[in-house]
Amino acid sequence: MPCPHLPEGFDATDPDLLSTRIPFPEFAQLRQTAPVWWCSQPAGITGFQDEGYWAVTRHADVKYVSTHPELFSSNLNTAVIRFNESIAQEQIDVQKLIMLNMDPPEHTRVRQIVQRGFTPRAIRNLETALRDRARAIAEEARRSAGPDGSFDFVTQVAVELPLQAIAELIGVPQEDRSRIFDWSNKMIAYDDPEYAITEEVGAEAAMELIGYAMTMAAARKECPAADIVSQLVAAEGQGNLSSDEFGLFVLLLAVAGNETTRNAISHGMHAFLTHPDQWELFKRERPATTAEEIVRWATPVVSFQRTATQDTEIGGQKIRAGDRVGIFYSSANNDPEVFTDPERFDITRDPNPHLGFGGGGPHFCLGKSLAIKEIDLIFNAIADVLPDLTLVGEPRRLRAAWLNGVKELRVRTA
Numbered sequence: 001m002p003c004p005h006l007p008e009g010f011d012a013t014d015p016d017l018l019s020t021r022i023p024f025p026e027f028a029q030l031r032q033t034a035p036v037w038w039c040s041q042p043a044g045i046t047g048f049q050d051e052g053y054w055a056v057t058r059h060a061d062v063k064y065v066s067t068h069p070e071l072f073s074s075n076l077n078t079a080v081i082r083f084n085e086s087i088a089q090e091q092i093d094v095q096k097l098i099m100l101n102m103d104p105p106e107h108t109r110v111r112q113i114v115q116r117g118f119t120p121r122a123i124r125n126l127e128t129a130l131r132d133r134a135r136a137i138a139e140e141a142r143r144s145a146g147p148d149g150s151f152d153f154v155t156q157v158a159v160e161l162p163l164q165a166i167a168e169l170i171g172v173p174q175e176d177r178s179r180i181f182d183w184s185n186k187m188i189a190y191d192d193p194e195y196a197i198t199e200e201v202g203a204e205a206a207m208e209l210i211g212y213a214m215t216m217a218a219a220r221k222e223c224p225a226a227d228i229v230s231q232l233v234a235a236e237g238q239g240n241l242s243s244d245e246f247g248l249f250v251l252l253l254a255v256a257g258n259e260t261t262r263n264a265i266s267h268g269m270h271a272f273l274t275h276p277d278q279w280e281l282f283k284r285e286r287p288a289t290t291a292e293e294i295v296r297w298a299t300p301v302v303s304f305q306r307t308a309t310q311d312t313e314i315g316g317q318k319i320r321a322g323d324r325v326g327i328f329y330s331s332a333n334n335d336p337e338v339f340t341d342p343e344r345f346d347i348t349r350d351p352n353p354h355l356g357f358g359g360g361g362p363h364f365c366l367g368k369s370l371a372i373k374e375i376d377l378i379f380n381a382i383a384d385v386l387p388d389l390t391l392v393g394e395p396r397r398l399r400a401a402w403l404n405g406v407k408e409l410r411v412r413t414a
C-alpha cells in the first residue's frame with residue numbers, strides 16, 4: 001500500500017482543524033492507503049496520558065470496532081476522543097458513570113431500563129406536541145426576522161426543537177424549561193473561546209441539571225404519574241434506575257440529544273440552500289428518506305473512540321492492549337465502497353446505511369427515532385412556513401474536537 005501524504009502534524013481531532021472544515025480529502029487518502037493509521041499526539045494535549053491513537057476510517061472497520069465491545073471498550077478511556085488539555089483525571093473518571101461510557105454487563109442493565117422510554121409508542125406520543133412546536137418555531141423565525149428578512153438560522157430555528165423534545169420526553173414542566181435549556185447550553189461548547197464558558201461553569205451547570213433531575217426522580221418515586229420518569233425510577237431495585245442514575249441519564253440526554261440534532265438541522269438547511277434542486281424536490285414530494293440523508297451528510301459526531309482490551313487486529317493492522325482507537329463516522333459515511341457518489345447530497349438515497357448514529361453494537365444511538373422525527377418535522381415546517389429562504393453568508397463553524405458544529409448560519413426570507 002502507498003503511504004498517505006498528509007499535512008505535517010495532521011490530526012482529525014484537532015479543534016483548530018475542525019473549526020475550519022471536515023478533512024474529507026485526508027480521510028479519502030487514509031481509506032485508500034492506511035485505513036487504520038497511527039496518529040501521534042504530543043503528550044497530554046487530549047487529557048489522556050498516551051502518545052496518540054489509531055484512526056479507523058473505513059465503513060467496514062468502523063462497524064467492526066463498534067460491534068465488538070469485548071475487544072474495544074467504551075469505558076477504559078470513555079468514548080470521547082479528546083478532552084480539553086486542562087481536564088483532570090477525576091473529571092474523566094466522572095464521565096465514566098454515564099451510559100455512553102459503560103461496558104457490558106453494566107451498560108446492558110442500564111440500557112435495558114432506559115430504552116423503555118424510547119419505544120416507538122413513546123416517540124409517537126410526542127409527535128403532535130413536536131409538530132406544533134416545529135411550526136411555531138418556523139413562524140416565530142419569520143416574524144422576528146430583521147427588516148431585510150435576515151436571521152440566524154442556528155439560534156432562531158435549529159436550537160429550539162431538540163431541547164423541547166428532550167424536555168417533552170421526560171416531562172419537564174413549561175415553567176422550568178428555560179433553566180434546563182440554559183444548563184444544557186452551558187455544558188457544551190467549552191472548546192470554543194467565543195462562548196467564554198470555562199470548564200467550571202460547564203461542570204456547575206451539569207451539577208445543577210443532575211440535581212434538578214434527581215429531585216424530579218425523587219418526587220415521582222413518592223408519587224408515581226403516568227410518565228416516563230415514573231416508569232424509569234419507580235420501585236428502585238427491581239430493574240429501575242436509582243435517582244442518581246436518573247440524574248446522570250438526563251445529563252447524557254442533554255448532551256447526546258441536543259447539539260447533535262441541532263447540527264444535523266443546521267447542516268441540513270445549508271445543504272438545501274446550496275443544492276436548490278433538492279430543496280425544490282423536498283418541497284414538492286417530501287421524501288421519507290430525507291432525514292437519513294441529512295444525518296449522513298451532516299454526520300454531527302465526527303468521531304468517538306474505543307480502547308483495546310487485549311492485543312488484537314483491525315483489518316490486518318495489529319493493535320496493542322490499551323491503545324485508543326478513533327472511529328471516524330464522517331469518513332465511513334463518505335466511503336465510496338458503500339455509497340455511490342458519496343459527495344452528492346441526495347434526499348432520495350436508498351438504501352442509506354450511514355453510521356451517523358453509530359456503527360451498530362450496544363451503544364447505537366438510543367435517540368435515533370426521535371432525532372429522525374425532529375428533523376422530519378422541522379423541515380416540513382420550514383417548507384410550509386419559510387419556503388423561500390436564501391443563504392446570506394457561509395456558516396460559522398464551532399471549534400470542537402469531535403463535533404461537526406455550526407454556530408451561525410445567516411439566512412433571509414423574502
Ligand code: HEM
Pocket residue numbers: 066079099100101111166252253256257258260261264295299300301304356357358359360361362363364365366367368370371
Ligand atoms: C442527529 C442527531 C443524533 C446523532 C447524529 C447522534 C449520534 C449518536 C452516536 C454516534 C452515538 C454513539 C454510538 C456508539 O458509540 O456506537 C449516540 C449515542 C447515544 N445517543 Fe444519539 N445522536 C443523535 C440524537 C440523539 C437524541 C435526540 C437522543 C435522545 C434524546 C440521543 C441519545 C443518545 C444516547 C442516550 C446515546 C448513548 C447510547 C448508549 O451508550 O447505549 N441521541 N448518538
